[in-house]
Amino acid sequence: MLDRIQEGGPFFMWPIVIVFIILAALFVRQLVTKADKAHTIILLSNISLFILSWGLLGSVIGLIEAFDAVEGLGDVSQGMMAGGLKIAFLTTVFGLVTFITGRLFILILTIKKE
Template sequence: MKDLFNMGGPLLMGILTILLLAMIAWYVVTFLAYRNGSEPKAALAKLSHGKSLGLFAMIMGILGQLIGLYQAFSAIEGAGDVSPALVMGGLKVSMITTIYGVIIYLIALIIWLVLSVMVGKSR
């Protein structure tokens, strides 16, 4: 797992991890505020912000892939002739940030769905 983190680029993978932690913290704080007497309607509105953080993480993952592809294509252009296996290896590495971003977004959707149902049931 640490190898994938480093291969994906510590900067963007670090940003994605910070977004994941911020999203989870947002959900926890919002749900605890609801449990302590916050309005259900306000809690549902605030829960959707966590989903937006997950979407932002997915977009950052795609941006990371595009930056990686640009760097790879620049290196290929400078090198001239490269093997297809090398190009495919670069594509594989560039997908790491996108996959991580999509996983974060799926986690955000699952948490949002579960908490929204819990808040909606008690209305």
């Protein structure tokens, strides 16, 4: 997993990992304590939407960099192009997984509402 984080670019990937941990901590805190559930749900919602956007931004920037490299080299092999696209989409995948996890936490807290 650490290899994938480095491949996807630490500037975009590490914040996604950190936010994933924050989402999990907020969820566990809500389950353990009886904090304001509505406030926690709003936090989870906003943070998960932000990280989804962050992952998409990382992918778009990665694609622009990949296309700049292709433009500079001229003729690029299919393998090199596929590798560049894979790296560009890593931030989207990690952002989506974090977003879906956050939404799952929201769903569980909503169902568990008293």
